[in-house]
Amino acid sequence: MIKILAGESVSKLDQLHCNSANISSYELMEKAAQEFEKWFYQQEFSKESPILIFCGSGNNGGDGFAIARLLSQKNHKILVIKCFGDNSKLSADAGKNLEMLPTKVKEVFFKEFQAPTEPCIIIDAFLGVGLSGPLRDSAKPIIERMNSLQGKKIAIDIPSGLPSEEMGSELSFQSDVTVSFAFPKLALILPENAETVGDLEVCDIGIPDTTYGEFEGSLYFIQAKDIPALHKKFHRFSHKGDFGKILLVGGGHGKMGAIILAAKSALRTGSGLVTCHIEESERLSIQAALPEAMCNWGLIPNADYYDAVGIGPGWGIESRKNQLEALLKDFHFPIVLDADGINILAKFPELIPLVTKNSILTPHIGEFQRLVGPASNHQERMNQAKDFAIKHELILILKGANTVISMPDGRQLINSTGTQFMATGGAGDILTGMITAYLGMGYSPESAAVCGVFHHGLAGELAGKRKGRGTIAGDIIESIPETYFYLGIS
Numbered sequence: 001m002i003k004i005l006a007g008e009s010v011s012k013l014d015q016l017h018c019n020s021a022n023i024s025s026y027e028l029m030e031k032a033a034q035e036f037e038k039w040f041y042q043q044e045f046s047k048e049s050p051i052l053i054f055c056g057s058g059n060n061g062g063d064g065f066a067i068a069r070l071l072s073q074k075n076h077k078i079l080v081i082k083c084f085g086d087n088s089k090l091s092a093d094a095g096k097n098l099e100m101l102p103t104k105v106k107e108v109f110f111k112e113f114q115a116p117t118e119p120c121i122i123i124d125a126f127l128g129v130g131l132s133g134p135l136r137d138s139a140k141p142i143i144e145r146m147n148s149l150q151g152k153k154i155a156i157d158i159p160s161g162l163p164s165e166e167m168g169s170e171l172s173f174q175s176d177v178t179v180s181f182a183f184p185k186l187a188l189i190l191p192e193n194a195e196t197v198g199d200l201e202v203c204d205i206g207i208p209d210t211t212y213g214e215f216e217g218s219l220y221f222i223q224a225k226d227i228p229a230l231h232k233k234f235h236r237f238s239h240k241g242d243f244g245k246i247l248l249v250g251g252g253h254g255k256m257g258a259i260i261l262a263a264k265s266a267l268r269t270g271s272g273l274v275t276c277h278i279e280e281s282e283r284l285s286i287q288a289a290l291p292e293a294m295c296n297w298g299l300i301p302n303a304d305y306y307d308a309v310g311i312g313p314g315w316g317i318e319s320r321k322n323q324l325e326a327l328l329k330d331f332h333f334p335i336v337l338d339a340d341g342i343n344i345l346a347k348f349p350e351l352i353p354l355v356t357k358n359s360i361l362t363p364h365i366g367e368f369q370r371l372v373g374p375a376s377n378h379q380e381r382m383n384q385a386k387d388f389a390i391k392h393e394l395i396l397i398l399k400g401a402n403t404v405i406s407m408p409d410g411r412q413l414i415n416s417t418g419t420q421f422m423a424t425g426g427a428g429d430i431l432t433g434m435i436t437a438y439l440g441m442g443y444s445p446e447s448a449a450v451c452g453v454f455h456h457g458l459a460g461e462l463a464g465k466r467k468g469r470g471t472i473a474g475d476i477i478e479s480i481p482e483t484y485f486y487l488g489i490s
Contacts (some may be wrong), residue, residue, distance in 0.1 A: 001226050001413065002183050003212040004219040007129045007164035015184070016214060017207045026093045028205065029059065031409040032181045035203035036156065039179055040071065045152070049121050050110040052075045052229065054110075054146055055094075056126040056160075057084040062155050064124040068105050071384055078105045081113050083126050083142050084403035090241055118152040124173045127160035129185055135161050135170050147174050152177075158185050159196050167377060174198075181205050183212075183221050190378050198400075218386075220413045224487060227454050230447040231489050243272030244440025247306040248433065249327065250340070251278040252312040256285050258314030258339065260321065261426045261473050263293045265433035266310075268480040269455070271440055275306070292453030299475025303330040310436035312341025313429040321348050328354035332446045338362045338432040348372040357393040358408065362431055364399045386412055395449050397435075399428060401452050415452060417457025421464035426473030432455045434480070458483045 005013060009375075016024055032289045032462035040270050053068050065080065072078045077362070080101065084090070089096060101107065101477050120226065124146060127139065145160050150163035153176045158164055161172035164185040175198040176449040178188060182205050188197050191285040202221070234242060246266060252257035263286070273294070280297040283342055287295060309331050311316075311324070334356050342363050345351055347370075363371060368381065370389055382404055389396045389406035396406045401420070402476070443451065462482050463475040484490070 060128030085250035229335035240272035246440040250315040252316035253315030262433035265430040266437040271437035310336040310437035312339040315340040421471040422460035
């Protein structure tokens with residue numbers, strides 16, 4: 001996992017990497033442009049669409065000049081709009097890349113720019129992460145003009161006008177996609193900036209994870225390459241007991257769907273044996289919907305039998321306090337609490353000390369606010385989550401577009417997978433089942449949380465590519481096995 005650094009540390013990181021790798025800052029800029037080019041061609045944009053690249057005088061503009069050169073070599077029609085007074089204002093690397101532009105790339109200063117009549121691809125390489133303080137008056141008409149153009153809008157590293165570590169309060173470039181380098185800047189993962197950032201892509205430019213160790217910080221970005229090493233290995237002699245015996249508690253009247261989804265997702269994740277603890281009156285519904293799962297009701301006959309427990313999906317909160325208290329006293333290993341399990345804790349906070357240390361709570365924003373209290377913005381909410389996890393020595397997963405995993409030691413891990421098509425009923429129940437399954441397989445609570453969140457988001461992406469806005473919870477579940485193939489995990 002790589003650290004998410006503050007804006008002022010980005011240039012220091014680049015310099016440290018250049019020194020350790022024995023490369024120049026220009027070579028690093030070229031690497032960034034090449035990675036953008038790779039991403040660009042994966043999108044299969046039409047070569048008939050003109051590409052407008054708005055370049056500033058700093059290194060963000062240098063990225064834009066390098067991208068213009070690379071795309072022109074593939075016969076794209078490129079117009080570079082120079083958003084500065086004269087070429088003498090350029091940084092050294094930006095100036096070098098400007099000089100290397102082939103003659104077929106058209107250049108024009110912004111004051112002379114005339115927009116094409118047809119839709120274009122607009123690339124924002126104007127202002128980068130170095131923005132500090134209020135937006136200059138001279139920058140505002142440039143950003144306004146970029147926003148007024150028709151076509152696909154792409155920001156390089158960060159949308160112009162957006163501060164790198166906070167919510168945007170002024171004029172910013174309104175991106176359809178932001179292609180960030182090395183790691184996502186904090187502002188890119190804040191929901192308040194969603195309309196500015198658009199979809200987020202992060203390109204690896206070759207800076208090793210160890211280089212980030214030179215910088216302080218508690219925010220980390222989870223990448224696909226981090227996941228395989230967290231998984232346990234199983235062999236052909238492994239039996240169902242090795243894959244874990246888990247218990248899911250929930251499924252009140254009229255809410256059996258929640259625990260059925262949790263159970264099915266646990267099975268698709270790889271759990272060996274899944275038992276659902278439900279109301280006796282509902283036993284036929286779960287056995288008909290999911291014959292692979294077992295069920296029981298009343299008192300749990302032998303709590304020590306289970307390797308992991310998840311509590312809450314569809315449970316209800318009325319008359320559940322005593323039941324939850326008894327369960328928390330019965331289970332002395334880390335458990336998963338979701339939905340109504342969390343709502344009961346919020347209503348009866350005196351139960352929180354009974355939750356075994358390193359247990360995993362998975363609230364959405366509404367449940368989180370009931371548990372911890374309101375927040376004025378997502379940054380404040382993240383700080384609340386961090387403080388709660390430290391105070392109670394628990395793992396708190398704040399679900400959202402970029403799910404945040406707050407660890408008891410103060411680290412916060414930001415997930416990189418997921419899609420808007422996961423905003424559907426039952427998606428949270430799926431996550432509960434997945435994390436509980438990993439705990440049952442013997443994963444550490446941290447590994448179970450990280451693997452559950454990452455695979456859950458990836459399954460949503462895979463389902464969303466096929467079903468789009470029509471994605472439902474069942475589609476996400478059926479995509480879980482595919483995530484293992486995607487990551488090369490057997």
